[in-house]
Amino acid sequence: MTTLSITGGRVLRPDATVTRADVLVDQDTGEILEIGSDLAGEGDETLDAEGALVTPGFVNGHCHVAMTLLRGYADDKPLDAWLQEDIWPAEGELTAEDVRIGAELGLLEMIKSGTTAFADMYFHVPEIAAAVEQAGLRARLGHGIVTVAKDDEGARADAETSLEVAREYDGTADGRISTAFMPHSLTTVGTEYLEEFVPKAREAGVPIHYHANETADEVAPIVEEEGVRPLAYAAERGMLEPEDFLAHGVHVDDSEIELLAEAGAGVIHCPASNMKLASGMAPVQRMRDAGVTVGLGTDGAASNNDLSMLDEARDAAMLGKLAADDASAVPAEAVTEMLTRGSADAIGLESGRLEEGAPADLAVIDLETAHLTPRHDLVSHLAYAAAAADVRHTVCDGRVLMRDREVLTLDEVAVRERAQEAAEALSARASGEE
Numbered sequence: 001m002t003t004l005s006i007t008g009g010r011v012l013r014p015d016a017t018v019t020r021a022d023v024l025v026d027q028d029t030g031e032i033l034e035i036g037s038d039l040a041g042e043g044d045e046t047l048d049a050e051g052a053l054v055t056p057g058f059v060n061g062h063c064h065v066a067m068t069l070l071r072g073y074a075d076d077k078p079l080d081a082w083l084q085e086d087i088w089p090a091e092g093e094l095t096a097e098d099v100r101i102g103a104e105l106g107l108l109e110m111i112k113s114g115t116t117a118f119a120d121m122y123f124h125v126p127e128i129a130a131a132v133e134q135a136g137l138r139a140r141l142g143h144g145i146v147t148v149a150k151d152d153e154g155a156r157a158d159a160e161t162s163l164e165v166a167r168e169y170d171g172t173a174d175g176r177i178s179t180a181f182m183p184h185s186l187t188t189v190g191t192e193y194l195e196e197f198v199p200k201a202r203e204a205g206v207p208i209h210y211h212a213n214e215t216a217d218e219v220a221p222i223v224e225e226e227g228v229r230p231l232a233y234a235a236e237r238g239m240l241e242p243e244d245f246l247a248h249g250v251h252v253d254d255s256e257i258e259l260l261a262e263a264g265a266g267v268i269h270c271p272a273s274n275m276k277l278a279s280g281m282a283p284v285q286r287m288r289d290a291g292v293t294v295g296l297g298t299d300g301a302a303s304n305n306d307l308s309m310l311d312e313a314r315d316a317a318m319l320g321k322l323a324a325d326d327a328s329a330v331p332a333e334a335v336t337e338m339l340t341r342g343s344a345d346a347i348g349l350e351s352g353r354l355e356e357g358a359p360a361d362l363a364v365i366d367l368e369t370a371h372l373t374p375r376h377d378l379v380s381h382l383a384y385a386a387a388a389a390d391v392r393h394t395v396c397d398g399r400v401l402m403r404d405r406e407v408l409t410l411d412e413v414a415v416r417e418r419a420q421e422a423a424e425a426l427s428a429r430a431s432g433e434e
């Protein structure tokens with residue numbers, strides 16, 4: 001057995017208490033062996049957590065990781081115009097190589113900001129899987145299907161690709177990669193395709209992930225054409241099982257909140273994206289009160305514009321209070337849970353908790369900085385004051401991905417240089433200069 005000990009820090013436990021403790025990890029199984037005192041001498045490898053907080057690695061429940069290449073490419077427009085006028089035309093020019101480069105950039109940013117697991121919807125998924133394999137994170141990956149503006153053959157091919165990817169990559173990268181069937185949204189995929197392919201995804205034993213109720217414009221057409229709210233429509237198509245999870249859930253009414261709670265399906269709240277595209281304010285406190293599993297996600301870097309989950313946590317708390325018109329809504333403890341095991345539960349991973357037997361996915365956050373002084377309450381600091389640059393070490397599956405702010409699995413400078421070049425070439429192609 002090879003072991004790793006993380007020593008001298010304060011450890012955030014699942015009950016939201018923080019205790020001084022060392023963490024001992026079995027690197028062969030990738031699990032936490034013990035959390036206790038005086039474990040410093042036990043590890044074959046040691047990470048110094050003196051003056052730091054050891055937290056579960058953050059779980060980004062909804063992302064399009066390769067969209068880092070489109071960071072800052074188009075801003076300041078609502079969802080529909082942003083996708084149709086800027087993002088989709090640029091994505092039409094993305095090559096498999098671009099997706100690989102964008103994914104590496106995104107994974108680099110995730111490791112640096114303490115994220116150890118994420119769910120991702122995109123295309124050229126084999127490239128994303130290869131990047132995840134190399135970077136060492138955990139991920140639930142899938143191919144996003146859009147059938148609007150495609151003929152029947154094209155639409156079916158897209159859905160088949162999503163099924164194939166879900167079957168082929170589940171359990172790869174030593175079990176760190178799992179998959180889902182991913183129709184883009186309830187309005188961009190035709191009913192007939194949902195009816196045909198959702199049962200096939202069930203047979204394949206994979207969850208279903210999609211965007212839902214993100215903007216008011218997406219709700220109205222379903223209500224008009226189907227006579228029911230979007231999530232009732234999704235439930236009727238078998239897309240609201242306990243393993244399923246949807247992104248956004250901004251415009252959900254009480255009947256839909258109840259449906260989500262009863263079904264046990266997860267919601268990934270993406271506050272930064274919702275604010276930037278002015279999509280609206282998700283009723284996060286009401287969903288939590290009803291018993292819905294709520295996680296947090298960044299969405300793609302083009303609508304955020306970073307992949308830091310600590311930023312997302314702060315945004316979730318702030319926006320949650322504003323949405324509820326109540327300063328006690330979405331408190332620090334709730335946000336801390338959403339950031340870790342809320343997302344993990346929603347996307348179907350065991351991560352997000354520091355306890356014996358849990359996956360050894362964790363981040364070590366430096367507390368000895370001006371903006372984290374004084375230290376009255378470390379849960380408060382995590383929710384409101386800590387930032388990506390405070391992350392000192394990142395560990396996933398028992399493996400050290402970043403030590404003392406140096407990423408070990410990716411060459412940071414090379415990844416940044418390749419991304420800059422690829423992004424310049426992409427915007428030249430998209431604007432017709434090439």
Ligand SMILES: N[C@@H](CCSC[C@H]1O[C@@H](n2cnc3c(=O)[nH]cnc32)[C@H](O)[C@@H]1O)C(=O)O
Pocket residue numbers: 064079083087088091121122123143144145146158184211214273299300303
């Ligand atoms: N196979 C599809 C691609 C779907 S991938 C997932 C898509 O979600 C898009 N996306 C990113 N952010 C959002 C969002 O907030 N709402 C809806 N779609 C988004 C992203 O640009 C990407 O095109 C095709 O051929 O177009």
Ligand SMILES: [Zn+2]
Pocket residue numbers: 062063064211247299300
């Ligand atoms: Zn999205």
